[in-house]
Amino acid sequence: METSKAINLLQNKEVAIVGGGPGGLTLARLLQLKGANVKVYERDFSKEARVQGAIVDLHFESGLKVIAAADLMDAFKANYMAGADQYRMVDQDGNVLLDEHNQGPELGFGDEHFRPEIDRGALRNILIAALLPDTVVWDSQLVSMAQVNDSWELQFKNGKTAKAAIVIGAEGYRSEIRSYVTNIKALYSGATIIQGEIDDPQKECPEIYALVENANLIAMGIGKTISVQPRGDGGLTFYASSLYPENWIKTSGIDFNKAEEVYTYLTKYYEDWNPIFFTLFKSANHFVPRPLNYFPLDQDWDTKPNLTLMGDAAHLMPPSGEGVNTAMLDALDLSECLTSGEFQDLHSAIAAYEKRMRARAVILGKEAVEGIKDFASPSEESIQKLILQFSPNELSNDA
Numbered sequence: 001m002e003t004s005k006a007i008n009l010l011q012n013k014e015v016a017i018v019g020g021g022p023g024g025l026t027l028a029r030l031l032q033l034k035g036a037n038v039k040v041y042e043r044d045f046s047k048e049a050r051v052q053g054a055i056v057d058l059h060f061e062s063g064l065k066v067i068a069a070a071d072l073m074d075a076f077k078a079n080y081m082a083g084a085d086q087y088r089m090v091d092q093d094g095n096v097l098l099d100e101h102n103q104g105p106e107l108g109f110g111d112e113h114f115r116p117e118i119d120r121g122a123l124r125n126i127l128i129a130a131l132l133p134d135t136v137v138w139d140s141q142l143v144s145m146a147q148v149n150d151s152w153e154l155q156f157k158n159g160k161t162a163k164a165a166i167v168i169g170a171e172g173y174r175s176e177i178r179s180y181v182t183n184i185k186a187l188y189s190g191a192t193i194i195q196g197e198i199d200d201p202q203k204e205c206p207e208i209y210a211l212v213e214n215a216n217l218i219a220m221g222i223g224k225t226i227s228v229q230p231r232g233d234g235g236l237t238f239y240a241s242s243l244y245p246e247n248w249i250k251t252s253g254i255d256f257n258k259a260e261e262v263y264t265y266l267t268k269y270y271e272d273w274n275p276i277f278f279t280l281f282k283s284a285n286h287f288v289p290r291p292l293n294y295f296p297l298d299q300d301w302d303t304k305p306n307l308t309l310m311g312d313a314a315h316l317m318p319p320s321g322e323g324v325n326t327a328m329l330d331a332l333d334l335s336e337c338l339t340s341g342e343f344q345d346l347h348s349a350i351a352a353y354e355k356r357m358r359a360r361a362v363i364l365g366k367e368a369v370e371g372i373k374d375f376a377s378p379s380e381e382s383i384q385k386l387i388l389q390f391s392p393n394e395l396s397n398d399a
């Protein structure tokens, strides 16, 4: 049993983590390892409520380090998707530009360049299984909260309420809690993704399925990209990305709930591409348009004594292969600040965490913002740059 000041900062205090994504669940696990009293309030109706998306790669210096700190490496090794960290890049005609499949010895755990991929749902399940029973309170969409003396009273959409001494906003980029910390709003990166889900790709788009080969496929033409990833359930997720005006999703007039309308749009937009990509669009049964936003890199706010943010709620950035990894590092930093015994009170513990978290986010966010246009809407030069970056001899293989 831990008896340091560490526990004392959280002693007799309930911690409410709002949002059961990779950041919030990791934090709950790390705090429970230190004996803290934690609940995770999650909007989803249940664990099975929705497909969590495709794969995510964890990095040696961030995601994997946190998995080890959470004592979950064995569970991770039992669930990761071996070989899925490889990349194949093709041009708009389907000609292979770069292929990591079957190229030399595979990297393994312990190698700092190894970035094993795991299905997002599998990662979520590992984290949930490691928590004490009933830690996650499902169907708890936070709508507002109010300070009552030194505590917070949380109000959920289903009419229920909860009290907590400390609240952590881990509910992603549309965070409600963020508005209680700062009024700094997100900016638009210039790029938008149309995400599509395919449940039976082997049958519906066999050529693409073969090209993906259970790993990462990136297809690039001038001004537009399609990336395709396997899901743990045998399906595929694709992201068709390009540059669009800020409110294009509304102004386009496309009803993204109608697969036929999205198919018509995509086949037109990609009309000079090899028609095998049209089979991808045709097979999708569900589309989600995603404008890629980010929080300003120089954001700052006055630390609150019993409230903070983590993950996308704190520092949303365009996809660069770092978001989940960074959210997990936030969880490690915050759990350490709250339980290490280094700080006299919650306010200074949270201040120290926020300083570290923001410093990291500035560096990663800058890379993500600078890189997104090259990725979503490449030029000939940026395609060559990406081939170099993803080449088997290079060290970085971010999604």
Ligand SMILES: Cc1cc2nc3c(=O)[nH]c(=O)nc-3n(C[C@H](O)[C@H](O)[C@H](O)COP(=O)(O)OP(=O)(O)OC[C@H]3O[C@@H](n4cnc5c(N)ncnc54)[C@H](O)[C@@H]3O)c2cc1C
Pocket (backbone or CB within 6 Å): 018, 019, 020, 021, 022, 023, 024, 041, 042, 043, 044, 055, 056, 057, 140, 141, 142, 143, 170, 171, 172, 173, 174, 176, 193, 239, 290, 310, 311, 312, 313, 319, 320, 321, 322, 323, 324, 325, 326, 327, 399
């Ligand atoms: C297209 C795309 C591809 C990406 N690829 C990668 C990648 O390859 N690698 C990588 O590391 N990152 C990637 N990212 C980024 C990554 O998905 C995010 O950075 C990461 O999921 C953030 O984790 P989080 O826990 O902070 O928030 P989230 O994952 O957004 O989780 C938030 C949770 O809060 C819940 N919630 C939301 N609102 C409420 C509410 N009001 N009350 C209660 N619960 C609520 C949600 O249901 C969800 O479970 C990608 C992002 C996109 C858009």
